[in-house]
Amino acid sequence: MNYFTYKDNRLFAEDVATDQLAEALGTPLYVYSARTLRRHFRVLSDAFKGSDTLICFAMKALSNLSVLKLFGDMGAGFDIVSVGELMRCLRVGADAHKIVFSGVGKTDAEIEAALKAGILMINVESRPELHRVSEVARRLGVQAPVSLRVNPDLDPGTHPHISTGHRDSKFGVPFAQVGEYYAEARTLPNLELAGLSTHIGSQITETGPFNEAAQKVARIVSALRADGIGLKYLDLGGGLGIPYQEEPPPPSEYAAALLGPLRSIGLKFIIEPGRVLVGNAGILVTRVLYVKETDVKRFVVVDGAMNDLIRPVLYEAFHEIRPVLRRSGGPTVTADVVGPVCESGDFFARERDLPQVQRGDLLALMSAGAYGFVMASNYNSRPRAAEVIVNGAEYQVVRERETFEDLIRGEKIVTLKGGPDA
Ligand code: LLP
Numbered sequence: 001m002n003y004f005t006y007k008d009n010r011l012f013a014e015d016v017a018t019d020q021l022a023e024a025l026g027t028p029l030y031v032y033s034a035r036t037l038r039r040h041f042r043v044l045s046d047a048f049k050g051s052d053t054l055i056c057f058a059m060k061a062l063s064n065l066s067v068l069k070l071f072g073d074m075g076a077g078f079d080i081v082s083v084g085e086l087m088r089c090l091r092v093g094a095d096a097h098k099i100v101f102s103g104v105g106k107t108d109a110e111i112e113a114a115l116k117a118g119i120l121m122i123n124v125e126s127r128p129e130l131h132r133v134s135e136v137a138r139r140l141g142v143q144a145p146v147s148l149r150v151n152p153d154l155d156p157g158t159h160p161h162i163s164t165g166h167r168d169s170k171f172g173v174p175f176a177q178v179g180e181y182y183a184e185a186r187t188l189p190n191l192e193l194a195g196l197s198t199h200i201g202s203q204i205t206e207t208g209p210f211n212e213a214a215q216k217v218a219r220i221v222s223a224l225r226a227d228g229i230g231l232k233y234l235d236l237g238g239g240l241g242i243p244y245q246e247e248p249p250p251p252s253e254y255a256a257a258l259l260g261p262l263r264s265i266g267l268k269f270i271i272e273p274g275r276v277l278v279g280n281a282g283i284l285v286t287r288v289l290y291v292k293e294t295d296v297k298r299f300v301v302v303d304g305a306m307n308d309l310i311r312p313v314l315y316e317a318f319h320e321i322r323p324v325l326r327r328s329g330g331p332t333v334t335a336d337v338v339g340p341v342c343e344s345g346d347f348f349a350r351e352r353d354l355p356q357v358q359r360g361d362l363l364a365l366m367s368a369g370a371y372g373f374v375m376a377s378n379y380n381s382r383p384r385a386a387e388v389i390v391n392g393a394e395y396q397v398v399r400e401r402e403t404f405e406d407l408i409r410g411e412k413i414v415t416l417k418g419g420p421d422a
Contacts, residue, residue, distance in 0.1 A: 001043075002036040002280040004366065009326040011364055015393040018285055019324050022362050025386050026401060027287040028304035030373050032062075034070060034391040036281035041074050044273060047251035051259055051269055056100050058238045058274030059085055061370040064387055066398040067278065068092045077120065079238070079272035083110040086117060096120075100235060100270060102149065102199070104129075104170055111136045111144075120270075121145040121233060123197040125172055130185050137190035146185065147195035147235060150178050152216040156201035156209040156239065159315045165200030165213065172198065178220050182229050193229060195270075196221060199237025202275060205248040207257035210239070214261040221265055234262065235270040242279040244367050245318045251276070275370040282369025284309050284385070285324060286348075288361045289340070298335040300357055305339025306346040307379040309365060309372050313345040321348065323355050324362035331356055337363070341380050373399075381407055 003014045011018045013031050022029055044055060056077040059068060063085060068078070069092040077098025078089050089099055099119040101110075104126065111133055114122060124130050124146050137144035151172030154165050164171040173181050178196075185191055200213050217234065224231065236258050241248035249257075262269070286304030293299075311317035321337060333356055337348040348365055357363070376384045383402030388395050416422070 001039065003033045003039075004036075004283055004364070006326060009328065011322060011324045011326070013283070013390040013395075016390045016395050018283070018364060019362055021388060021390075021395060022285050022287065022324070025388055025397065027285055027362070028302075028308050028385040029285045030282055030368065030385055030387040031285055032064075032067065032278075032282045032369060032387065032389045032398075034389055037067065037070055037278060038074065040277045040281060041071060041076065044251045044276065045075075047255035048259075048269070048271070051255075053269040053271060054098060056098065056235075056270055056272050057277055058272045059088065060374060061274030062278040062282065062372070063088055063374055064398050065092050066389055066396075068094065071277070077270075079274075083107075083113045086110075086113055086119075090117060100147075100197070100272070102197070102272070106132075108132060108136055112140065115140055115142055115144055119145075121147050121194045121235075123147050123149045123235060124185075125149050127173075127181065127184065130181070130188060130191070134188040134191050143190055143192045145192045145194035147193075147197045147231075147233060148173055148178060148181050148185070149197045149199070150175055150217065150220060152198055152200060152213045154200060154209055154212050154216070156204045157206060158201045158203050158241075159317075161315055162202040163200075164202075165198070165209070175216065175220075179223060179227065182224055183227070186229065193231060195231050195233030195235055195267075196224075197233075197235030197237065197270070199272060200239055202239050203241040203244075204239045205241040205246045207249050207253050210236075210254060211257040211260060213237075214258045218261045218265060221267065232268060233270055234265065234267040235272065238272040238274050238276075240273060240276040242275055242367060242370070244279075244320070277370075279367050279370035282367075282372060284365040284368040284372060286363055286365065288357050288359055288363065290359060291335075291357060298333060300335045300337045300354065300363075302337060302339060302348070302363060304348070304365070304385070305341040305380070305382065306343065307341060307377045307382050308339070308385050309348065309368055310375050310377075311371060312348050319348060319368060320366040321352060321354060322364045322366060323357065324364055327355060333357075341382070378402075378407055383407055
């Protein structure tokens with residue numbers, strides 16, 4: 001459910017026509033719907049009502065300050081994976097005690113910043129990391145709240161690049177050894193064993209893997225209790241998919257699958273949703289530059305590219321493509337929708353049936369809110385797109401389009417000794 005709909009054959013974001021946004025702000029352009037963001041947060045919160053669950057938005061999915069502020073104001077915490085993300089949270093006045101810190105490669109400086117900020121817990125992913133956190137906490141004279149991220153060794157049935165819960169992935173500590181890790185953690189100074197965490201992958205479209213993970217962590221929690229290790233938090237990660245093409249379960253079924261095996265466990269829950277909160281709340285609007293016909297194919301060349309939205313080539317992801325202005329009737333064509341970047345991997349869609357398009361038309365790549373802008377790069381010296389948020393009949397730019405000066409900021413033209421002949 002989202003608020004990108006046609007009115008009189010014009011694609012609107014809430015009550016604002018997206019062609020007007022493109023005229024005013026240029027393309028490619030990321031457009032977010034505030035009403036959709038809020039609605040997604042509410043639906044997910046409702047699904048977990050009755051349980052003691054903190055929603056920590058996995059901000060890697062969309063980390064614009066205004067989006068963070070919107071979720072923070074609704075009571076969300078945040079799942080962060082870098083000090084940069086921590087600083088974004090602090091910049092919008094987020095409650096540090098609702099922040100969890102995930103990731104396999106935290107530096108000492110990042111651990112220190114997180115402890116100084118007073119975050120809820122650090123999700124530790126390896127034995128050496130446990131030792132580093134203990135050491136940094138000792139140096140700062142604080143107790144570090146930690147959880148161990150367990151790898152439950154299961155197949156979440158998603159694309160290999162976004163699957164994390166099987167035993168040969170780099171994530172988490174091995175399921176069979178979690179007990180040993182906690183026993184070791186207990187011997188280290190300045191650690192508070194606050195919780196247990198897990199995350200099995202992303203864009204998961206069945207409840208089965210979530211249920212299996214919950215059952216497995218329930219077993220671990222019981223075993224730890226028997227060993228005298230009592231925890232406060234159980235962090236169940238993120239991963240619920242959205243309907244790009246497939247039909248994921250509704251949040252209520254997802255919540256039931258997770259909570260079912262854990263009803264009587266008596267811990268506070270944390271979830272780390274990213275995509276499900278923001279994916280369908282954003283689109284990428286792009287303009288057709290050329291329609292190029294060869295003897296074997298038709299290419300619709302647009303001004304957006306893989307540097308703006310890399311998901312199609314990186315994960316073979318499907319993003320629906322809609323015309324911003326819909327002409328009624330008319331033939332459809334089959335085309336590859338491609339960008340200007342000098343790579344064959346620079347495509348948004350292949351062999352896609354589209355309405356007839358011509359130079360100047362606007363197209364919308366749907367469901368681009370998650371892992372869209374945040375994965376954008378400056379490849380081919382392309383400035384990153386602007387981001388705008390619509391709220392009812394109003395819109396506000398939340399990130400300016402980059403300029404050439406932004407592109408070269410920090411670069412220097414140095415004089416190299418010896419000159420051109422050296
Ligand atoms: N928690 C942890 C520890 C994670 O690693 C992730 C995502 C999440 C939560 C949020 O997962 P979500 O609810 O969004 O599925 N760039 C890829 C997705 C990468 C996901 C990385 N980790 C894509 O565009 O599909």
